[in-house]
Amino acid sequence: MKLNIAILAGDGIGPEIMKQGVAVLDAIAEKCGHEFAYEEAICGAHAIDEVGDPYPDATHEVCMRADAVLFAAVGDLKYDHNPTAKIRPEVGLLAMRKKLGLFANVRPVATFDCLLHKSPLKDELIRGADFVVLRELTGGMYFGEKYQDNDKAYDTDIYTRPEIERIVKLGFEMAMKRRKHLTVVDKANILASSRLWRQIAKEIEPQYPEVTTDYMFIDNASMRVLTEPRFFDVIVTENTFGDILTDETACITGSMGLQPSASLGEHTPLFEPVHGSWPQAAGQNLANPLAQILSAAMLLEHFGLEKEGALIREAVDASLAANVRTPEIQVEGGAHYGTREVGAWIVNYIKNA
Ligand code: IPM
Numbered sequence: 010m011k012l013n014i015a016i017l018a019g020d021g022i023g024p025e026i027m028k029q030g031v032a033v034l035d036a037i038a039e040k041c042g043h044e045f046a047y048e049e050a051i052c053g054a055h056a057i058d059e060v061g062d063p064y065p066d067a068t069h070e071v072c073m074r075a076d077a078v079l080f081a082a083v084g085d086l087k088y089d090h091n092p093t094a095k096i097r098p099e100v101g102l103l104a105m106r107k108k109l110g111l112f113a114n115v116r117p118v119a120t121f122d123c124l125l126h127k128s129p130l131k132d133e134l135i136r137g138a139d140f141v142v143l144r145e146l147t148g149g150m151y152f153g154e155k156y157q158d159n160d161k162a163y164d165t166d167i168y169t170r171p172e173i174e175r176i177v178k179l180g181f182e183m184a185m186k187r188r189k190h191l192t193v194v195d196k197a198n199i200l201a202s203s204r205l206w207r208q209i210a211k212e213i214e215p216q217y218p219e220v221t222t223d224y225m226f227i228d229n230a231s232m233r234v235l236t237e238p239r240f241f242d243v244i245v246t247e248n249t250f251g252d253i254l255t256d257e258t259a260c261i262t263g264s265m266g267l268q269p270s271a272s273l274g275e276h277t278p279l280f281e282p283v284h285g286s287w288p289q290a291a292g293q294n295l296a297n298p299l300a301q302i303l304s305a306a307m308l309l310e311h312f313g314l315e316k317e318g319a320l321i322r323e324a325v326d327a328s329l330a331a332n333v334r335t336p337e338i339q340v341e342g343g344a345h346y347g348t349r350e351v352g353a354w355i356v357n358y359i360k361n362a
């Protein structure tokens with residue numbers, strides 16, 4: 010297969026983990042006879058420095074003409090320390106999501122048996138947890154009308170019927186491909202936007218009689234994902250709830266450095282780690298490249314390259330089993346492996362598979 014992939018490495022640890030993600034894609038291309046061409050583009054804080062825009066038009070054009078985008082992370086301390094700055098890396102991220110129409114953010118949550126002890130939760134509670142959070146990504150408070158003066162501020166949590174319908178349907182479709190269990194997470198006891206979500210989900214529910222559907226308030230859901238994570242199969246929820254819930258679910262996996270995601274919608278699909286740009290670690294060969302590498306696996310699987318995705322996952326599992334791990338998940342007394350070494354080990358595994 011021929012694929013044109015836009016590469017948006019972004020800021021902080023982004024370029025380091027991206028290098029490993031691309032190396033793994035190259036190894037797969039060579040091993041399985043595919044042709045992957047890359048086009049790099051700037052985004053985030055360094056795009057602000059270079060051209061004054063965190064998601065420049067030129068970058069959008071690169072994304073639009075690609076078959077897929079592999080994205081790393083954006084963000085820089087100088088903006089984290091100055092939350093009132095108008096032009097911010099995060100603004101670019103939101104512009105990218107909106108312009109590419111990426112309304113569906115797929116965030117799988119799974120455990121690795123050899124890393125269960127890295128979770129602050131009890132082994133027996135999380136063992137075998139395997140679910141997907143489907144987060145709506147282009148609506149709600151993130152994009153609704155905002156206002157701020159010295160005495161008053163608001164964000165509008167606005168959703169329209171078509172926006173809700175398309176994401177809820179996708180939730181049901183995903184559930185059909187998995188264990189046929191969908192949990193709609195909302196705050197329908199308080200929020201009007203949530204009540205519309207629930208109403209529309211209930212309208213769609215009869216079209217999927219095989220799916221067991223339940224409705225859960227976000228406060229309750231944020232407890233249940235920690236106390237009973239195996240209950241869940243597919244969770245569908247609005248933008249803000251999904252954002253919060255998926256940092257929480259990262260503690261089931263044991264490290265933010267292990268969570269890939271896919272953002273799908275109207276234009277080019279985009280694949281990115283759930284974690285941020287960790288500017289403090291930039292250039293230190295410390296960051297875990299696995300979330301980026303697993304995002305590349307999700308990219309391939311999106312195009313039907315299941316065997317290739319499975320080979321990457323096998324290589325990742327093997328690296329963990331061999332204790333070839335970055336410091337935050339390394340066993341006590343284990344050897345030091347950095348971003349580059351972990352990536353190189355996985356590339357080598359794929360070559361020799
Ligand atoms: C995420 C991030 C972003 C979000 C930030 C960086 C704007 O936290 O992708 O989860 O809130 O969506």
Ligand code: MN
Nearest residue numbers: 252253255256
């Ligand atoms: Mn987040």
